[in-house]
Amino acid sequence: MxxxxxxxxxxxxxxxxxxxxxxxxxxxxxxxxxxxxxxxxxxxxxxxxxxxxxxxxxxxxxxxxxxxxxxxxxxxxxxxxxxKAGFINNAKIGALVGGVVLAELVALFSYRGLALAPTLSAASPIPAASSGITNTQALGDIIYTKYVFFFQSAGLILLVAMIGAIVLTLKHRAGVKRQSISEQVARTAKALEVVKVPSGGSVIPAAKHPEAAE
Amino acid sequence: MDSALLHTILPELILAVGALALLMVGVFSSNGEAAGRLVGWLAIAVFVAAIIAILEQSGVSSVFESAFVSDPLTRFFKIVILVAAVLSLLLTFDDFGRIKLMLFEYPVLMILAAVGMLMMVSANDLIALYLGLELQNLALYVIAAFRRDNIRSSEAGLKYFVLSALASGLLLYGASMLYGVTGSTGYVAIAAASRVPEMASNIGLMVGLVFVLVGIAFKIAAVPFHMWTPDVYQGAPTPVTTFLASASKVAAMAMIVRFTQAALPGISGEWRQIIIFLSIASMALGAFGAIGQTDIKRLLAYSAIGHVGFALIGLAANNTEGTAGVLIYLAIYVGMTLGTFACVLAMRRNGGNVENIEDLSGLAKTDLTYASILGMLMFSLAGIPPLAGFWAKWYVFLPAIKAGLYPLAVIGVVTSVVGAFYYLRIVKIMFFDDATEAFLPRENKTSVVMGLSAAFILLFVLPYVGGTLVDAASAAAAVLAPLQTL
CATH class of the missing domain: 1.20.120.1200 (NADH-ubiquinone/plastoquinone oxidoreductase chain 6, subunit NuoJ)
Known part of the structure; x- marks a missing residue:
């Protein structure tokens, strides 16, 4: 209940x-x-x-x-x-077609009833609770043995999805500033410079910073 | 892994591992354009290796608890599919190279699509069928939209994706019905259930059959599930359309042949009605729909719809000769399609590819070889003897007449006469209309495919060409014979 x-x-x-x-x-x-x-x-x-x-x-x-x-x-x-602008118009037709198919299916099944094949074996795919096998274990027992072909095929499908997403969206634009880890790691100490600042003076060279020269 | 299993799945394994290896080659090479060409040639090598592996196989074997079978029937389909894949990949190099689109992902996706197609052909279980189908479809959506900066190509990819997803949903619903009623997804168990006499009027089985057939009819573009075909054929890049029209169509037809004959032999009376309807509707729409077309790719899409109708006649006959007829029809159709699309690819002017039928005007005066080959292909598609297209129709009409399907055969002949009108119109435009600006010189690879196709359709009457094919098809179709008599 x-x-x-x-x-x-x-x-x-x-x-x-x-x-x-x-x-x-x-x-x-x-x-x-x-x-x-x-x-x-x-x-x-x-x-x-x-x-x-x-x-x-x-x-x-x-x-x-x-x-x-x-x-x-x-x-x-x-x-x-x-x-959603065209949604209402399409929804009417969609509902009509869907409704007809649904009504037909309901009529069919209520008229004839859903009989199962006599060859059908009634064994439950889920192990009984008394067997001590958990759900996870039961799945693991078959997914890499009986269903290994399906499992591997599903893996290939996911690979195609990944390649597809990259091919259709990745754009190699020129002039985009990206982080390059290898370049950053390979930087030497030359990038830094220790300068002596005279008191009251400046060390910014005028040529490198035009705005400072103005 | 035991050697029998390895031997059975070797072609698929070669392709799948090859795709992964080529992905690495592509990712780790620095020059994009050169990498694309290199991976393309390596992909052709992988396809050839898979063809050799298939030729090495013999006998009937089924692995993975009968979910995957290898027999002469699957091998026939697989070789046709892989040959179509090689030739459509060959057509890609120059066309994609010109618009800087020959990326290494393209050949890899083609190999993965081919793996899916081979799995569809070998599927002897509803789950295997669905997984193979989705692997193929997903790769095809991506390559249909491969020219992503082109709005037509993106539209084709999106349209194909949305409608195909809907069809997959219907197919899955039907498959769940079949599973619910028979308690198994394997064709062997479903066939056993379908042979129980009282199952002939079982509603669950019937609804499952109808929904699965609707899903597959979408994939083979049979009327009334053909709406996507003209738009996708026109919008997708031409090499992709070639692949869609040849390899993908064969795989889906293989699926419908095995599903109807191996999974539901007990209710053949029921599915034959559906096949006969699909066949008549496709032939009629293919013949009349193409008449008003001005774009050659759209015209070929309608032609493809019509040809599927003709091929289904053989399936409707539901006997060994009929199944052999389907195989012969598909092999010849693929041969003609590859040549025709190679001709479409050769329609180039300075501004790029042109696709209007009017652009072919007076082609005979500027390039007689080209015009002759395209003309011959058109005669063959129309079914005029002694070209291959005539024999294709011959081998499907004859079993239909033997099976007593006279109306179907008569409608087939009438629609092929109507269809001959638009094929011959192209011949007339090429040979009798005023010459316009000449096309750019043909590229070598395009010419090779055109030549191969022309040689195939012209030499089919020779016993060595046609006879070999017919013998192979008959031997392949005989595999399903024990199922039909039971």
Missing amino acids: AAAGFFYLFAVLAVASGAMVILAKNPVHAVLFLILSFFNAAGLFVLLGAEFLAMLLVIVYVGAVSVLFLFVVMMLDVDFAAL
Whole structure:
């Protein structure tokens, strides 16, 4: 009973905050709702017994991705009002198409019902609590053995994403002042000079500092 | 790692490790332009090494709990894909070199896209299929937008990204349905479930099938999921369009062939209806949509849509000859496409590349070889014997007639006659219209690709060329035969 109550709490909040992500006028609020939505999804994972995924969701998505979103939204000067100008017109068509597809799916499934294949094995992918194997261990047992191909492919996809982001955004402009650590380290003492300052006089050579000569 | 596993995944391994190594070569070389060319040539070497590794393979083997298979069918597709990749990379050097865009990342991204394509071809599991698809797509979005200072190229990349992401979402939804109903993502288990008699009317299986096919239909640009094609083909740099139209299309077709025949043989009646619809709609739109086009790349995009429709006829037949027909069609189509886009790349005037069909006016008077090759390619695309394009259609129409799909074959013939109109219009413009300003001299690499393509389509009738290809395709298609009869 308590589990069902929590399920509905998390599910309703997740859907409601998901809706607010796209409806909120202020983009910063949208990102905050996104974080709320992630937290509720993490709650759903806990109810399913997948606490490792719940932790990942909070650490990776809330801790890193959403904060990054927040930074991007605050740093980029994007006019969201202008972006949303055509939204209402498109939203009507989108809602119509989405509504038709949804109605069709609901009609189909309520008419015929969702039957599972007789060949389906009902084994739960999550080890029972009594087995003493934790969620994390169960994942670790298969991800580098049974699913190593998928794991490595996912790694290649992330590599492509990284190369792509660099190729499409990095600009090698001439005349940009960058910090060059190797040059700084290689500087010798010649950069500094100890001079004797006569009392009451100046050591600034007139040629090097034209503004001082004026 | 045991040697059987290593042997099975060696081509992909060569490409993936090669991409990582070339990335290092590029990063640590100081001269950007020279590094780009060096990495480009090394990438061609990597592709060739992978082709050799594929030719060394034999028999049927599946690894990673049957998620990845290697058999004559996958090897046929993989060789076509890699040859297309080599030739489209060859076309890149001069074109990108001229606008100072030959960066080392480009060949690396092409290799990574090819790894994705090879994984799509070998995928025998929904997760493997999706990962291969995304690896390919992500690399393709980036190279479509590679000319980032050009608004058309950025638009093409963005459009391709947004629409493709939507299609991937639909595909994933379908895959989740299939998993939910059958309890497995592997094709073997899904096929076993689909053969249970009462599953033929299972709603979950059906919805899953429809959504996955929608996702794949987007990737092969079949009507009604073709909207992105003309814009992306036109906007992306021409060498990238070449790669998209050849290698990427073959990989997606390989995916649809294996998904329908190996994962869902039990409900072939259901998916054949969808394939027949996609085929008819694509052929019709490809034929009529191209008529009003003035830009040659847009015209070729519509032509590509039509040709996908023709290739799907073979799949709709759902027999070994039909599958062999799809393979032959794709191999010939890739041969023609590479040549045609090489011709488009050669359309250069002092102001840069031109893309209007009118610019070809009177080409026969200024460069007869060029005009003859492009003319021959157009005749071949239209399907006029004895050129290769005719035989491609021959090998897909015949199995369709054998399978009793007369309306489909008749519509195919009618649309190819309609399509012949705009192909022949280009021939007419080149040979009978008044000459305009001549194009700049052709570059060597472009001429090589044009020549290879022309030789292929012209010599296809010879038993040594066409016969070898047809035999290889038949042997490859026979792999799926046991699945069709069950």
